[in-house]
Amino acid sequence: MSGTATLARCLGAARTFGRGAGATVALQPTDCEVLAGEHIAVVGPSGSGKSTLLHLLAGLDDPTLGAVEWPAIGTRDELRPGPVAMIFQGPSLMPPLTCEQNVALPLVLAGSTDREARERAGESLARLDLAALADKLPEEISGGQAQRVAVARALAGTPRLILADEPTGQLDHVNGAAVVDALLAAADHAGAAVVISTHDPAVAARLAVRWEMHSGRLTTSAASEEATAWSR
Ligand SMILES: Nc1ncnc2c1ncn2[C@@H]1O[C@H](COP(=O)(O)OP(=O)(O)OP(=O)(O)O)[C@@H](O)[C@H]1O
Numbered sequence: 001m002s003g004t005a006t007l008a009r010c011l012g013a014a015r016t017f018g019r020g021a022g023a024t025v026a027l028q029p030t031d032c033e034v035l036a037g038e039h040i041a042v043v044g045p046s047g048s049g050k051s052t053l054l055h056l057l058a059g060l061d062d063p064t065l066g067a068v069e070w071p072a073i074g075t076r077d078e079l080r081p082g083p084v085a086m087i088f089q090g091p092s093l094m095p096p097l098t099c100e101q102n103v104a105l106p107l108v109l110a111g112s113t114d115r116e117a118r119e120r121a122g123e124s125l126a127r128l129d130l131a132a133l134a135d136k137l138p139e140e141i142s143g144g145q146a147q148r149v150a151v152a153r154a155l156a157g158t159p160r161l162i163l164a165d166e167p168t169g170q171l172d173h174v175n176g177a178a179v180v181d182a183l184l185a186a187a188d189h190a191g192a193a194v195v196i197s198t199h200d201p202a203v204a205a206r207l208a209v210r211w212e213m214h215s216g217r218l219t220t221s222a223a224s225e226e227a228t229a230w231s232r
């Protein structure tokens, strides 16, 4: 397998929170990799380590053992803004900024001019059918719309790897399906890999690869029949 196709890789990566008797092993030593263009579901009970693993793959947290690498991207300093985008569990838009400003902010922080950032933010919102919300504040839109704006923000920087932590967790099935539709369509448009943690079997079934977590242990499996049927 070509190393250049590996976007992110855990090499015996583990994460323990706290020390001594009060320590929690959130992730046991784990080997896994995300290849270019892959669609991966991370499933498992609450507290099994899904968010911990996604944060390590995003380079937002350090393993306490082992290592995380991004062979096709570069060093941890090169992940953001740009190649790796994270969609967080729960609301993440900045309340005082409009939807368009929220989507544009990472681009401005990455060095785009205000005008360029606004243009790209507008395009990203339009791709997710959210152009009408550009000037609204987060408090003026629904939870499902806010999740889609967060997807638009993640995609505006044309990432190669999108890590989405329960992006449908607070939504009903219809809104959840709309968010996943938008995420997969936009990811495919950009040729990006997606890793989605989810409690929703219907979401997991739409992704070709399944990672299962139990008590901080990861087991991986190939495409389920259901997922294969979806991708046909
Ligand atoms: N910052 C932290 N400090 C201490 N313990 C933590 C911290 N973050 C996570 N943990 C613990 O690590 C374990 C794994 O948590 P994690 O958030 O990764 O689970 P999860 O699978 O994402 O759960 P959920 O489905 O509820 O989001 C849990 O026991 C949790 O309590």
Ligand SMILES: [Mg+2]
Pocket (backbone or CB within 6 Å): 050, 051, 052, 089, 165, 166
């Ligand atoms: Mg979580």
